Amino acid sequence: MDESNGSSKRTILCLFDVDGTLTPPREKIDPTLDEFFQSLRRKVKIGIVGGSDYSKIAEQLGEGDEVIQKFDYVFAENGTVQYKDGKLLSKQAIQNQIGEELLQDLINFCLSYMGLIKLPKKRGTFIEFRNGMLNISPIGRSCTLEERIEFSEIDKREKIREKFVAALQEEFAGKGLRFTRGKPTGTGCELGMNISVTISTSSLVFQYYFVCHLCMV
Incomplete structure (x- = not known):
């Protein structure tokens, strides 16, 4: 992200659950809410947490690898699969x-x-x-x-x-x-x-x- 958006000063991380919070279970995110998160991301870091695997989370919040680019952190499968800044951070079995x-x-x-x-x-x-x-x-x-x-x-x-x-x-x-x-x-x-x-x-x-x-x- 461009530093003009304030990304260098984003010291707060906000985590959001997917099913039942950002979207109804297994449904897609409302476009208006999606736009709001991208605006909020200029001020704070945004992370999402879900029990589903990454492919199912991606279906709800975007398309394919788009989701790990749209959010600073993605915790899939209850945190056992972790992404940070668009890259896989760790995967546990x-x-x-x-x-x-x-x-x-x-x-x-x-x-x-x-x-x-x-x-x-x-x-x-x-x-x-x-x-x-x-x-x-x-x-x-x-x-x-x-x-x-x-x-x-x-x-x-x-x-x-x-x-x-x-x-x-x-x-x-x-x-x-x-x-x-x-x-x-x-x-x-x-x-x-x-x-x-x-x-x-x-x-x-x-x-x-x-x-x-x-x-x-």
Whole structure:
């Protein structure tokens, strides 16, 4: 950026969440808001934080590598993939932090547990592996919006996610994992549960998470 924009004096970093803050879940940013951020960036440094991988964040906030040029910092996959000034700063992998044995124990347990869940419908992509996240869905991530809503209603009655969390907490007690249920989406469906391991980073005074996101939709 040109120093005439005040970039040399930008000592404040403002971080913004993507889904539910800058955009509705999985939707594109409003052009007016996008213009506002570029104007604000002349005065302060701007960073964005999201649980999705970079490609999904890019779909919402721009096109391709445009996003890492539009923002000073980009923290994808809950901070496990970090960009600064348009360049990749670091990339961490969940298997390097918790170990292959624990990772496989976690995956195998989830697959076995989901295999016992009876639902009106099951689709595909039950586990999606990312750098810092496992995205796990009993119904399958390839389900339609209508099927997602149907599952959400069943979950409210039968507390599928709540029971899943309890089973995971019991099975992996003392392993340094934290289990929580996800937040509602724009459709009103609740997304799932998070399994996270807190890791500190030396590059910034910032904490990020290796997350196993159990996407119960």
